[in-house]
Amino acid sequence: MLTTALPPTRPTRSSLPRLFDTVADTINLAGGLPDPELFPSIDISDAMRSMLRLGGRTLLQYSTYRMPDALAAAIAGAMEFRGASVNAAHLIPTAGSQNGLLTVALAFAGSGATVLCETPIYPGAAAAFRTAGLHTVAVESDREGPTPESIRTVAADVRRTGGRPVLLYTNPTFHNPTGRSLSADRRGDIVEAAASAELTVIEDDPYALLSFPGVTIDNRTAPTLHSLDPQRVIHLGTFSKILAPGLRCGWIESPAALADELRTVAEITTLSPAPLAQATVGRYYAKHGWLDLVDAFRTVYARRAALMDTQLAERLDQGEWEWQSPRGGFYIWLRRRNGYPTASVVEHAAAQGVSVVGGSHFSLADEHADGIRLSFSHVPDGSVVEAVTRFAAGVTAARADETERAVS
Amino acid sequence: MLTTALPPTRPTRSSLPRLFDTVADTINLAGGLPDPELFPSIDISDAMRSMLRLGGRTLLQYSTYRMPDALAAAIAGAMEFRGASVNAAHLIPTAGSQNGLLTVALAFAGSGATVLCETPIYPGAAAAFRTAGLHTVAVESDREGPTPESIRTVAADVRRTGGRPVLLYTNPTFHNPTGRSLSADRRGDIVEAAASAELTVIEDDPYALLSFPGVTIDNRTAPTLHSLDPQRVIHLGTFSKILAPGLRCGWIESPAALADELRTVAEITTLSPAPLAQATVGRYYAKHGWLDLVDAFRTVYARRAALMDTQLAERLDQGEWEWQSPRGGFYIWLRRRNGYPTASVVEHAAAQGVSVVGGSHFSLADEHADGIRLSFSHVPDGSVVEAVTRFAAGVTAARADETERAVS
Numbered sequence: 021m022l023t024t025a026l027p028p029t030r031p032t033r034s035s036l037p038r039l040f041d042t043v044a045d046t047i048n049l050a051g052g053l054p055d056p057e058l059f060p061s062i063d064i065s066d067a068m069r070s071m072l073r074l075g076g077r078t079l080l081q082y083s084t085y086r087m088p089d090a091l092a093a094a095i096a097g098a099m100e101f102r103g104a105s106v107n108a109a110h111l112i113p114t115a116g117s118q119n120g121l122l123t124v125a126l127a128f129a130g131s132g133a134t135v136l137c138e139t140p141i142y143p144g145a146a147a148a149f150r151t152a153g154l155h156t157v158a159v160e161s162d163r164e165g166p167t168p169e170s171i172r173t174v175a176a177d178v179r180r181t182g183g184r185p186v187l188l189y190t191n192p193t194f195h196n197p198t199g200r201s202l203s204a205d206r207r208g209d210i211v212e213a214a215a216s217a218e219l220t221v222i223e224d225d226p227y228a229l230l231s232f233p234g235v236t237i238d239n240r241t242a243p244t245l246h247s248l249d250p251q252r253v254i255h256l257g258t259f260s261k262i263l264a265p266g267l268r269c270g271w272i273e274s275p276a277a278l279a280d281e282l283r284t285v286a287e288i289t290t291l292s293p294a295p296l297a298q299a300t301v302g303r304y305y306a307k308h309g310w311l312d313l314v315d316a317f318r319t320v321y322a323r324r325a326a327l328m329d330t331q332l333a334e335r336l337d338q339g340e341w342e343w344q345s346p347r348g349g350f351y352i353w354l355r356r357r358n359g360y361p362t363a364s365v366v367e368h369a370a371a372q373g374v375s376v377v378g379g380s381h382f383s384l385a386d387e388h389a390d391g392i393r394l395s396f397s398h399v400p401d402g403s404v405v406e407a408v409t410r411f412a413a414g415v416t417a418a419r420a421d422e423t424e425r426a427v428s
Numbered sequence: 429m430l431t432t433a434l435p436p437t438r439p440t441r442s443s444l445p446r447l448f449d450t451v452a453d454t455i456n457l458a459g460g461l462p463d464p465e466l467f468p469s470i471d472i473s474d475a476m477r478s479m480l481r482l483g484g485r486t487l488l489q490y491s492t493y494r495m496p497d498a499l500a501a502a503i504a505g506a507m508e509f510r511g512a513s514v515n516a517a518h519l520i521p522t523a524g525s526q527n528g529l530l531t532v533a534l535a536f537a538g539s540g541a542t543v544l545c546e547t548p549i550y551p552g553a554a555a556a557f558r559t560a561g562l563h564t565v566a567v568e569s570d571r572e573g574p575t576p577e578s579i580r581t582v583a584a585d586v587r588r589t590g591g592r593p594v595l596l597y598t599n600p601t602f603h604n605p606t607g608r609s610l611s612a613d614r615r616g617d618i619v620e621a622a623a624s625a626e627l628t629v630i631e632d633d634p635y636a637l638l639s640f641p642g643v644t645i646d647n648r649t650a651p652t653l654h655s656l657d658p659q660r661v662i663h664l665g666t667f668s669k670i671l672a673p674g675l676r677c678g679w680i681e682s683p684a685a686l687a688d689e690l691r692t693v694a695e696i697t698t699l700s701p702a703p704l705a706q707a708t709v710g711r712y713y714a715k716h717g718w719l720d721l722v723d724a725f726r727t728v729y730a731r732r733a734a735l736m737d738t739q740l741a742e743r744l745d746q747g748e749w750e751w752q753s754p755r756g757g758f759y760i761w762l763r764r765r766n767g768y769p770t771a772s773v774v775e776h777a778a779a780q781g782v783s784v785v786g787g788s789h790f791s792l793a794d795e796h797a798d799g800i801r802l803s804f805s806h807v808p809d810g811s812v813v814e815a816v817t818r819f820a821a822g823v824t825a826a827r828a829d830e831t832e833r834a835v836s
Contacts, residue, residue, distance in 0.1 A: 056485040064488065065480035072473035077464040080472065080672035084449060115523055115676070118699035126559050147696045151534050153561055264488035268523070268676075268702045288555045289697060291526035294676045297702065 037143060037381045047407040050375040052196060052350050053398035058316050059264045060304065067303040068296060076299070083295040085287045087111040087271075090302025095271050097305050098262060101229050101314070103239025104247045110279045112272040112286050113293045116265070117226055117258040118144050120272045123286045124222055124254055125152035127278070128186055134178050135187040136219065138166040140353070140382030140391060142196045145189055145224060155183065158384050163344070165202045166190055168213035175217035188219040193242055194227035194349025197382050197393035201347070204241055211249045220275075221245055221253040226261050227349040229314050232322035235347045251275045254282070259301050261350075262314050267297040321350065324396040324404055328352060331408035332394075336415065350397040355379075361389040364421055369414030374407050445551060445789045455815040458783040460604060460758050461806035466724050467672045468712065475711040476704060484707070491703040493695045495519040495679075498710025503679050505713050506670060509637050509722070511647025512655045518687045520694050521701045522678040525634055525666040526552050531680065531694045532630055532662055533560035536594055542586050543595040544627065546574040548761070548790030548799060550604045553597055553632060563591065566792050571752070573610045574598055576621035583625035596627040601650055602635035602757025605790050605801035609755070612649055619657045628683075629653055629661040634669050635757040637722050640730035643755045659683045662690070667709050669758075670722050675705040729758065732804040732812055736760060739816035740802075744823065758805040763787075769797040772829055777822030782815050 037050070071079055087095075092108040099106050114120040125135075125148045134155040137146065141158075149156050157178060160170035171188060178185040190210070192202040202210065214221045223245040231237040239247065246255035258270035274282045325346045332343065332352070343354045356362060366378040379391025399407055445458070479487055495503075500516040507514050522528040533543070533556045542563040545554065549566075557564050565586060568578035574596075583593040598618070600610040610618065622629045631653040639645040647655065654663035666678035682690050733754045740751065740760070751762045764770060774786040787799025807815055 051490070053490055056489045059485050059488045061480045061485050061488055065477045069473045069477050072469045077467050077469050080467045080469055080674035081464050082459070082461055082668070082673045115698045115702075116700070119697060122697055129559075129561060144696065144699055151537075151693060151696045153537060260490070265490045265700060266488035266703050268698065268700065285559060288552070288559045289527060289530050290523045290676065291552055292524070292673060292676065294523075294702065294705065295674050297705075 037377055043375065045373055046370070047374045047399060047403050047410065049394045049396070049399060049407055049411070050377045051398060052395050054261055054265060054317065055320055055398060058313070058320060060308070060313060063304060063308065064264065064267075064300055067300045067307070071296070071299055071303065076296075079296040079299050081295065082292040083298075085112060085283045085293065087113055088295070088298055088302060090306060091269070091298045094259070094302050094305035095257065097310055098229065098257065099244075101310070102237070102242075102244055104244045106273060107250075110274045110276055112274060112279065112283045113298060114270040114272055114286060115268040115290055115293065116260055116270045117224060117256045118148065119286070119289060120256040120270055121145050121148040121222070121224065122152065123272065123282055123289055124187075124256075125149050125154055126289070127281050127285045128220070129153045132184045133186045134183045135189055136171060136174055136178075136185060137189045137384060138191070138195075139384055140197050140379060140388045141189070141384065142191055142224065143381050146384060149189070154187070156384050158387065159188070163200060164206050165192060165195060165200055166210060168206075168209040171210065171213040171219070172217055175219060185217060185219060187222055188214050189222045189224065190245070191224045191226075192245060193225060193237060194230060194347070196227070196349070197351050197377070197391070198353040199344060199346040199349050199351050201237070201242060204243060207243055207245055207248060211245055211252065215249065215252060220278075221249075223253050223255045225255060226258045229262055229310070230318055230321060230350070231348040232318055232325065232346070237348065246273055251277065254278065262310060262317065263301060263304065267301060268294065269297050269301050318348075321397050324399065324401060325352070327401065327404045328394065328396045328408060331405055335408055335412035346396075350395050352394045352396060354392045354394065356390045359390045360422065362392045363389070365392060365415055365418040368417040368421070369411050372410040372414040372417070374410040374414065376411065445785055451783065453781055454778070455782045455807060455811050455818065457802045457804070457807060457815055457819070458785045459806060460803050462669055462673060462725065463728055463806060466721070466728060468716070468721060471712060471716065472672065472708055475708045475715070479704070479707055479711065484704075487704040487707050489703070490700040491706075493520060493691045493701065495521055496703070496706055496710060498714060499677070499706045502667070502710050502713035503665065505718055506637065506665065507652075509718070510645070510650075510652055512652045514681060515658075518682045518684055520680040520682060520687065520691045521706060522680055522694060523676040523698055523701065524668055524673070524678045525632060525664045526556065527694070527697060528664040528678055528680045529553055529556040529630070529632065530560065531690055531697055532664075533557050533562055534697070535686070535689050535693045536628070537561045540592045541594045542591045543597055544579060544582055544586075544593060545597045545792060546599070546603075547792055548605050548787060548796045549597070549792065550599055550632065551789050553599075554792060557597070562595070564792050566795065567596070571608060572614050573600060573603060573608055574618060576614075576617040579618065579621040579627070580625055583627060593625060593627060595630055596622050597630045597632065598653070599632040600653060601633060601645060602638060602755070604635070604757070605759050605785070605799070606761040607752055607754040607757050607759050609645070609650060612651060615651055615653055615656060619653055619660065623657065623660060628686075629657075631661050631663045633663060634666045637670055637718075638726055638729060638758070639756040640726055640733065640754070645756065654681055659685065662686065670718060670725065671709060671712065675709060676702065677705050677709050726756075729805050732807065732809060733760070735809065735812045736802065736804045736816060739813055743816055743820035754804075758803050760802045760804060762800045762802065764798045767798045768830065770800045771797070773800060773823055773826040776825040776829070777819050780818040780822040780825070782818040782822065784819065
């Protein structure tokens with residue numbers, strides 16, 4: 021019924037890969053999940069309890085999309101790590117970054133609007149843009165991320181062919197899925213390119229605080245794009261990677277001129293934020309700050325990333341596979357040097373008992389089929405060796421298949 | 429920047445009236461808010477605490493859009509009051525009904541799709557449809573709600589003029605803002621009319637359990653539209669009116685053929701539901717059931733509705749104003765018999781210290797300007813008399829203005 025109702029010209033909406041599902045006897049390297057062992061569940065429980073017991077019934081009532089002071093302080097505290105100051109008047113609460121992405125997409129939706137996307141791309145971003153009816157087009161990236169030249173060229177191409185380039189989407193720090201980060205210089209260049217092409221930039225920044233110990237990501241090495249051009253860049257942040265995703269709390273820091281519109285659309289997506297969850301974030305921050313918790317996450321992820329990196333180096337043929345050693349975030353992005361698609365590797369890895377995500381999931385049009393994303397954030401230390409062993413067995417099996425097919 | 433980027437043909441997105449804001453020295457009859465005194469905040473706090481302390485870290489992790497068993501049981505328990513059984517396989521969790529509305533709207537969005545709307549209409553529904561890029565068109569209603577004839581006629585008109593009528597939106601029981609309910613017969617007729625016009629029906633049903641003591645709303649007097657035609661009707665439910673809105677938990681019960689698509693779109697709106705909130709609803713229900721809590725809400729609202737009804741009858745000129753005495757829900761809908769717009773009444777009432785909502789907020793195209801919505805659910809008993817006194821003073825002042833203008 022639904023299908024017949026859809027006109028053929030409608031942009032395709034990608035669905036999200038099923039990353040959070042758990043499968044028996046399988047080690048999950050697929051989901052971009054934080055390590056739940058580090059969630060401060062007792063502190064969260066205590067915060068909720070004392071607020072509700074102290075008469076916080078308004079925390080169970082509908083709420084408004086004005087940013088609560090305690091949450092604004094928690095956001096400012098998180099952005100301080102990046103050396104970025106925050107204007108509370110332009111902060112809009114979201115039910116997580118994905119909700120923020122859809123909000124921005126819907127605010128800009130209209131016939132013919134196009135969003136320029138770095139690829140590989142977080143699938144939730146592509147899905148949000150398409151669900152909102154925006155057109156998507158890829159810009160080229162190098163080892164850091166999107167190139168300013170490509171932004172200019174693609175915007176001009178879209179315009180020349182009658183399109184309306186309006187937005188640029190990027191995840192500039194510890195990018196999902198590649199782990200790459202834009203240098204300070206490149207950040208300036210990208211914002212400049214966006215300005216010359218009259219694009220509003222969506223800076224999707226969930227992983228930026230998760231630099232590994234010894235890796236400096238601050239305002240000097242990697243300023244937020246928003247701080248470089250507050251009137252052009254929409255910054256999306258979340259507490260899902262530095263506290264607990266289940267609270268569903270994130271934020272948009274908006275250019276002044278867009279704040280009212282984005283607040284209106286955010287309200288239309290859910291009517292009301294969850295005030296208890298917001299207050300819990302605020303109270304956690306007021307009591308504990310972010311430093312210890314974020315350091316705990318960084319330390320654990322750095323250890324697992326190093327372990328996985330070493331294991332991959334030992335077990336994979338580096339004539340066949342290449343990757344960058346991660347410096348932060350959740351992911352290792354493998355690519356086959358020969359450009360072969362990895363779909364068969366993903367299948368064989370699953371048969372060996374390890375789930376990973378094929379590169380096509382991060383594409384706009386089936387590019388990056390030679391990639392594979394491995395998530396190290398969520399797999400217990402003790403399972404990393406086993407996971408990579410299984411994965412390598414999957415690679416071997418896939419290659420045997422491929423050789424056979426090539427021969428026969 | 430945003431404004432210039434929007435093409436002139438884009439459907440207007442209405443924003444929501446600012447109902448949940450609190451203003452000093454003002455009694456709020458504007459917001460459709462449940463009474464927070466009845467929120468079982470200690471039980472909720474205890475449920476959260478014990479689940480988190482018992483090792484429920486997965487409740488703070490990302491979750492999936494599969495319906496948890498405990499939540500499905502809580503939904504089934506709520507729908508039992510209506511005599512409706514629930515198919516758990518077709519239940520999709522939402523962050524409240526509004527999130528469900530946007531999800532449905534986005535799933536059906538595409539060039540030219542039109543949703544037929546009963547009016548006056550809940551502003552969040554109109555805003556969701558327009559934000560998704562759907563066209564909206566009014567169908568006529570009588571004292572019960574939308575008429576089958578109008579559904580047929582309007583769908584045919586839209587089709588004849590090249591449009592694509594796809595959806596019918598209705599809030600059939602204790603309707604916001606009028607309080608009216610469809611009879612059993614009318615429900616059958618409407619579903620039939622929708623079928624003949626090939627429309628999928630959105631049944632937005634947040635208030636259905638809040639019948640006042642003595643008022644029977646069950647499967648015989650008012651079956652859910654969904655139960656009458658499960659393959660045609662999308663049912664939207666919420667725990668916001670029978671437990672606590674701040675948990676942001678609701679659901680979609682979908683026709684089988686649409687369930688996968690709606691689940692996919694729901695995921696794109698927020699990536700993950702809030703598992704702690706969902707588990708809290710499930711645990712509350714498992715321990716307490718809904719009966720006592722819902723009865724407490726019904727009793728309190730019935731008392732306030734009766735008080736407000738009596739006060740209005742005493743203080744308003746019934747030659748000028750008409751309304752139905754509410755039988756459930758949150759609202760009294762006043763209309764001026766002479767058809768005069770109420771904007772001036774709303775303003776004068778605010779000046780007297782009581783906030784109400786003018787009828788135009790519930791319109792698609794400025795119809796219903798002669799209406800005013802009063803919310804009795806949220807105002808403490810002791811304030812009802814004072815609230816109506818202030819409102820009546822506002823009416824008198826507005827009328828003086830109008831008379832003066834008419835004379836001069």
